[in-house]
Amino acid sequence: MTARIDLYSFVPFDRGSRVRWLANELGLAITEHRLDARAGDHRGAAYRDINPTGLVPAIVRDGVTQFDSGAICLTLAEAHREAGLAVFEGEPGRAEFLSWYFFAASTLDAATYPLLVYKLFQPDAAMLEASIQRLMPHLATIDRRMMDRDWICGRFTIADILYGHALELQHRCGVNFAEYPAVAAYYERLRARPAAAGLFQR
Template sequence: MLKVYHAPNTRSIRVLWLLEELGTPYEKETVEFDPKYLQSDAYLAINPLGKLPAINDNGLMLNESGAIVQYILAKHAGSHLEPKLGTPVYGKYLQWLHFAEATFMPPVSLIIQHTFRKPPEERVASVVTDAQAALKKVLTLLDKELATKPFICGNEFTAADIMLGYDLFLCNLIRVPLAEYANISAYFDRLSSRPGFQKASGK
């Protein structure tokens, strides 16, 4: 059985949420989100970078959330969580699937690092200011994209919504004012009301 290494509020939420939406059995091992554990020899044998998520699928170890999502979906080819391969909507789906980590997540991570995670003496205010400006552009784009549809690829919920939904979950956690973006606010309400999200996030 596929095993997911998880800690609250981390990217492993994406993996758990996906598995819940697919109705796929899995084993969850909740670990300490603490450098002492994540940098231990035991955990570095699971993920050499000492980060989350990580999965063990019958000996196959993976640790990039986007790659894990695509890998699991490939094992469930034809599922309702991705458009038909090779279609124009599939191209858009891939764009938003990767946008979540490659474009959306960097400014969120910088804000978290320089507001909460780093010791006060290592925090740089200008980094936060620049990241907030970059995040505003991302949110403005996403809000416009969601103006005429309930989900990022149209009327159907997909794994791209899972990837983006986690980003919005973090934004909400660090009190980014999502209410300023009406379409995003309604979108996140739809996502966060799903049982799969609630179970994965512990809500």
């Protein structure tokens, strides 16, 4: 029987979109719960019972709570191994997959977040430009990686979902991928995934 999945998020483009995109790829139904960030819903005791960090996303999957989008995506991909949306333990390329997955979840995510801060939350053109410049070496890394492949690790996986989310946020914050043709082509490939509809701005 398919597990019931409750997803807690704020808006269609926050890190909850990674879980939503994956659920769509897997054909899983999710029950959405939208928290009001301005009202501080995520800081209340009720939500902290679900996610002790007070951040989104979190899920409750058949009564089991889990937080952090990267952890949630890995758990769901492993629970639906037949869909092949991760490189699993025992498969060639597992170590490489984990490296590119955690690079997206940690280093790239940390370099992308300041763009959102200086574009949306505390608008500051100079700080935004400085943050974009600090991001550029990571885009160069992804560009070199993507020159001879369609997806970051062989077939399409949850790692691509994390890259897709990061690239979309960067695009929304004014990053121009023209200098990095392999990144630009990768971004277009990610945007074309029907399961990602709702994240990418048209």
